[in-house]
Amino acid sequence: xYSWILRVNTVLTLSVTVLAALCAVASMTDGLHRPSPxxxxxxxxxxxxxxxxNGDDRIAxxxxxxxxxxxxxTWNTKQLFVFVAAExxxxxxxxxxxxxWDTIIEKKENxxxxxxxxxxxxxxxxxxxxxxYPFQGKDLRGRDFNLTMYWNVMPxxxxxxxxxxxxxxxxxxxxxx
Ligand SMILES: *[C@@H]1O[C@H](CO)[C@@H](O)[C@H](O)[C@H]1NC(C)=O
Numbered sequence: 001x002y003s004w005i006l007r008v009n010t011v012l013t014l015s016v017t018v019l020a021a022l023c024a025v026a027s028m029t030d031g032l033h034r035p036s037p038x039x040x041x042x043x044x045x046x047x048x049x050x051x052x053x054n055g056d057d058r059i060a061x062x063x064x065x066x067x068x069x070x071x072x073x074t075w076n077t078k079q080l081f082v083f084v085a086a087e088x089x090x091x092x093x094x095x096x097x098x099x100x101w102d103t104i105i106e107k108k109e110n111x112x113x114x115x116x117x118x119x120x121x122x123x124x125x126x127x128x129x130x131x132x133y134p135f136q137g138k139d140l141r142g143r144d145f146n147l148t149m150y151w152n153v154m155p156x157x158x159x160x161x162x163x164x165x166x167x168x169x170x171x172x173x174x175x176x177x
Contacts, residue, residue: 033074039165040066041147049173057140059172061119065101069151073108080105081152086135088145096137103130142174
């Protein structure tokens with residue numbers, strides 16, 4: 001009886017160890033993988049800058065979001081959470097990050113993105129599988145901003161990590177209309 005339990009225990013421990021070792025190898029080989037993503041973010045149109053009742057400013061941007069994240073995928077990739085954020089500095093608040101668009105990519109075959117979006121409304125577009133959010137913040141007049149695409153990589157095993165591509169050099173209108 002005793003030895004039977006012991007044996008089961010040993011087999012279990014062994015298989016857990018083997019599994020753990022496999023996982024370690026998985027995330028190690030994954031770490032050697034060097035992806036070469038291509039990202040192109042453009043502002044196609046800038047809507048009027050509005051002052052809202054609550055004192056915030058809001059602006060509608062039409063963006064072109066193009067990316068090829070196929071090379072980010074390995075056999076150990078479960079999914080990518082991808083988002084595009086406008087980032088700017090303000091004297092009052094320091095670093096600001098406003099998410100304008102996000103999506104989840106579960107397959108390498110879907111890792112090529114080519115979309116035109118308008119950032120104005122909060123809406124869910126299930127057919128194409130992404131969300132858009134408004135560009136809203138304190139006094140946006142004349143702000144210089146960057147568009148940054150982030151991708152959070154969720155692996156099947158191992159720690160998740162984030163990478164990004166920054167496209168700098170955009171500016172908001174200097175006055176309301
Ligand atoms: C925008 O990008 C430039 C150039 O990469 C960088 O120096 C600057 O700090 C960025 N601004 C923000 C708010 O991240």
